């Protein structure tokens with residue numbers, strides 16, 4: 001379907017106020033945002049507006065009952081500085097999966113991708129050129145009906161914002177294997193990208209950081225045995241030559257980097273198992289010298305090597321060399337910048353409209 005997206009341009013650009021090639025993600029926002037309103041059972045008035053505040057009623061239901069979901073992806077520059085999106089249709093599908101779990105309306109997937117393209121085309125001057133830098137895109141949806149009472153809202157907003165993200169040179173990370181708090185239970189909301197999942201993870205993450213770790217490694221809620229994922233990443237282990245990643249069992253977010261890395265590893269000739277894996281299996285593999293590599297994967301960091309997993313009771317040290325992880329990281333980065341052939345058709349180029357200033 002083709003949509004008319006109304007454009008109201010900002011009077012001036014703030015891009016020159018920032019060093020977009022080195023600014024950390026999430027601090028600066030570009031000049032425009034994409035907005036669409038849901039009312040009377042349909043999405044209305046898709047538009048690009050100058051970035052700014054949005055009036056919010058204190059009874060907006062997202063603030064009380066937490067109907068809020070989000071996505072994250074990056075725009076990079078490819079050959080001839082063409083802006084590129086990485087698998088945006090997967091983010092559109094996952095947003096709707098989250099919407100379904102949270103009792104929220106679906107957002108049309110083609111409009112999701114069109115909104116992203118339109119915003120990135122207008123903001124292409126904000127895409128950093130440094131290696132490893134990108135324009136982070138944050139589509140999200142929340143309930144903005146003013147009502148007090150426990151039911152699904154009837155009014156929502158869908159917005160896409162963009163924030164330049166300087167190079168993220170991921171250093172090896174230490175993970176705290178959490179045995180008090182849990183992130184997800186079967187039947188819960190762990191497999192949705194719902195704001196509340198992150199709210200519940202903030203204190204445990206602070207505690208883990210205070211103990212010298214970078215992120216939490218979440219374990220299952222019954223026995224604290226089965227590995228789920230890391231704070232904002234899925235996790236892989238290389239054990240005796242094979243890769244293992246926890247299967248999507250309802251308590252794990254279906255990461256888009258995860259699914260891409262599985263394809264890349266298989267393409268490179270590795271066996272990849274998606275199956276339940278316990279922390280005991282990882283400890284034993286380490287003791288037997290079979291634990292060869294481990295890394296977390298996600299949009300924000302790409303691939304982050306794991307150097308240690310532990311808590312008050314144990315410490316697993318990972319080997320310092322991560323040849324396969326590094327190779328996969330390099331391949332993924334090069335596909336995202338068109339330095340390597342995109343044989344999986346993951347890249348979506350963004351056409352710059354003739355009315356967009358170069």
Ligand SMILES: Cc1ncc(COP(=O)(O)O)c(C=O)c1O
Nearest residue numbers: 232233234253255256257298299
């Ligand atoms: C809880 C969680 N797991 C995994 C991921 C990785 O997902 P993706 O690769 O789609 O960024 C993220 C990041 O969005 C996350 O927040």
